[in-house]
Each structure stands twice: as C-alpha cells, then as structure tokens.
Amino acid sequence: MVTGGGVRAVVWDIDDTLFDYTGANDAAAREHFAAEGLPAGPAELARWTAVMHEHYARYLTGELTFDEQRRERVRAFLGEPELPGEVAAAWFERFGVRMRAAWRLYPDVVPALDALTPRYRHGLLSNSNSAHQDDKLRRLGVRDRFEVLLCSEELGHAKPAPEAFEAACAAMCLEPAQVAYIGDQRITDAEAATAAGLHGIWLDRAASADGAGVRHRITTLAALPALLAALGD
Ligand SMILES: [Mg+2]
Structure with a gap:
C-alpha cells in the first residue's frame, strides 16, 4: 500500500x-424501432429508457443476470412478457449492433x-x-x-x-x-x-x-x- x-x-x-451512453442509446433506439416497424417517437424513446432503468436496477441487485435484464427489457418494452428468450435476445442484439455503431x-x-x-x-x-x-x-x-x-x-x-x-x-x-x-x-x-x-x-x-x-x-x-x-x- x-x-x-x-x-x-x-x-x-x-x-x-x-x-x-445516452446519446448512443437514443440514436440506436430510434433507428432500431423504425427498422422493426415500430413507432420511434419521443414517447417510445422515453419508455425504452424507463424500461432500461427498471431492469438494469434488477441486474445490479443480483435479481437478474446481465443477459436476463436485456431480455426483460425487450419483453417489457414490447408488452410481451411470454416472449421466448431466444426471440427477445435476437431483438436486443439487433438493437445492440446499432448501439455499438453509435458508441x-x-x-x-x-x-x-x-x-x-x-x-x-x-x-x-x-x-x-x-x-x-x-x-x-x-x-x-x-x-x-x-x-x-x-x-x-x-x-x-x-x-x-x-x-x-x-x-x-x-x-x-x-x-x-x-x-x-x-x-x-x-x-x-x-x-x-x-x-x-x-x-x-x-x-x-x-x-x-x-x-x-x-x-x-x-x-x-x-x-x-x-x-x-x-x-x-
Ligand atoms: Mg455513468
């Protein structure tokens, strides 16, 4: 010491x-929502961010793994709680490609x-x-x-x-x-x-x-x- x-x-x-992070997340989310055929306005962006904060907090307490919080964010945002894990993971990864490009x-x-x-x-x-x-x-x-x-x-x-x-x-x-x-x-x-x-x-x-x-x-x-x-x- x-x-x-x-x-x-x-x-x-x-x-x-x-x-x-915030700038990259916003830009990537807008592009991703549009590519998925979803509305991509301020309300959707605010909801995506709120969902991120909610489920990332569950990851930080140990309730969810890093990958689980990603899948839960997708399920919550889409309003599809039963969405299969591989489908949610693939949806998040399509967002992730755009996110990494915006870093x-x-x-x-x-x-x-x-x-x-x-x-x-x-x-x-x-x-x-x-x-x-x-x-x-x-x-x-x-x-x-x-x-x-x-x-x-x-x-x-x-x-x-x-x-x-x-x-x-x-x-x-x-x-x-x-x-x-x-x-x-x-x-x-x-x-x-x-x-x-x-x-x-x-x-x-x-x-x-x-x-x-x-x-x-x-x-x-x-x-x-x-x-x-x-x-x-
Ligand atoms: Mg920070």
Missing part, C-alpha cells in the same frame, strides 16, 4: 462519463487523459459486467489508458456501496484519500465516493442548476486537471 502524497490516481465511471467517446476524454498522464494513474469502476465494458473500451480505443477495470458484477458490490470504491482503491494499492473518483451521477458516483473516503467529483455535463451541496463539480473534463491540482499533491 502506498501511503501519503495526495491524490495519485483518478478512477473513472464509464457510461455517460467517458462515453455518451463515441466524449471529445474531452482523450485530451483530459493526455493532460493527466503520467502525473496521475487511472482506473475504472462501473456498475456493469467486465467483459462488456472491456469490449466497449477496446472498441473506443482507450482500454490501455487504464490500469484496472472493476465492475459490480464481478465485485459483488455496486455503487453507491462503499465496498465498490474501496475495492478500486485496493486494486490500485492506494488509500481512498489518494484517489479521485469522477462520474456523471451526483449521488451514485460523486457523493458515494466522497462517503467512502475518496475525492468524489461530479461531472455535470448538462451544467444543471442542482449543484448545491456537491463538494467537487465540473461541467467538462477540461476542468479536471486544475481541480485535481487544487486538491493538492
């Missing part, structure tokens, strides 16, 4: 932090990594499945910028549980006070990381007005080097 010396590493959230890093990610490296080490902590996120980061060309990738499925702990953040620090042989955690979710990422003893940073890309009470908030990764410098060496 390395002790002292201020912030040594940044641990990053992935979806909607490094990668525009993009936010344009401020690589410049921020360049500016922060080698002064800071980098890791990843995501509420997801490691194989899925590893594939995503390799396709996006940034997997090798991060020393470790920890995901809730393999850890057995999902953010906001402190154990998830503690595991990320342990994987980098650092104390929580030596690690900054950055993510797009104010409570699940920033406040939970702070509660676990890390420097929690909320990446509020929408520059929402609801930033009160958050210790560290930035609206672009371009502001991250200065914030980390202000946290001290």
Whole structure:
C-alpha cells in the first residue's frame, strides 16, 4: 500500500462519463424501432429508457443476470412478457449492433487523459459486467489508458456501496484519500465516493442548476486537471 502524497490516481465511471451512453442509446433506439416497424417517437424513446432503468436496477441487485435484464427489457418494452428468450435476445442484439455503431467517446476524454498522464494513474469502476465494458473500451480505443477495470458484477458490490470504491482503491494499492473518483451521477458516483473516503467529483455535463451541496463539480473534463491540482499533491 502506498501511503501519503495526495491524490495519485483518478478512477473513472464509464457510461455517460467517458462515453455518451445516452446519446448512443437514443440514436440506436430510434433507428432500431423504425427498422422493426415500430413507432420511434419521443414517447417510445422515453419508455425504452424507463424500461432500461427498471431492469438494469434488477441486474445490479443480483435479481437478474446481465443477459436476463436485456431480455426483460425487450419483453417489457414490447408488452410481451411470454416472449421466448431466444426471440427477445435476437431483438436486443439487433438493437445492440446499432448501439455499438453509435458508441463515441466524449471529445474531452482523450485530451483530459493526455493532460493527466503520467502525473496521475487511472482506473475504472462501473456498475456493469467486465467483459462488456472491456469490449466497449477496446472498441473506443482507450482500454490501455487504464490500469484496472472493476465492475459490480464481478465485485459483488455496486455503487453507491462503499465496498465498490474501496475495492478500486485496493486494486490500485492506494488509500481512498489518494484517489479521485469522477462520474456523471451526483449521488451514485460523486457523493458515494466522497462517503467512502475518496475525492468524489461530479461531472455535470448538462451544467444543471442542482449543484448545491456537491463538494467537487465540473461541467467538462477540461476542468479536471486544475481541480485535481487544487486538491493538492
Ligand atoms: Mg455513468
């Protein structure tokens, strides 16, 4: 364990932090619904997103496997609870092809990594499945910028549980006070990381007005080097 010396590493959230999950999901869903002969308006998009949140939460509690939550999302969205698993999986995979084609890093990610490296080490902590996120980061060309990738499925702990953040620090042989955690979710990422003893940073890309009470908030990764410098060496 390395002790002292201020912030040594940044641990990053992935979806909607490094990668525009919401934008990719919306674009892919619109194309997919149209290709399936379904309405593809705002109401359908909102329902698809609500169904995603509902069943992804069941995955994070361990109630469903990663693949089961995908099938359940399809059944719920189509209103066909008895839809056979292979049919639901194939429907989701047709969406998945479009989703992967829409994957993009936010344009401020690589410049921020360049500016922060080698002064800071980098890791990843995501509420997801490691194989899925590893594939995503390799396709996006940034997997090798991060020393470790920890995901809730393999850890057995999902953010906001402190154990998830503690595991990320342990994987980098650092104390929580030596690690900054950055993510797009104010409570699940920033406040939970702070509660676990890390420097929690909320990446509020929408520059929402609801930033009160958050210790560290930035609206672009371009502001991250200065914030980390202000946290001290
Ligand atoms: Mg996120």
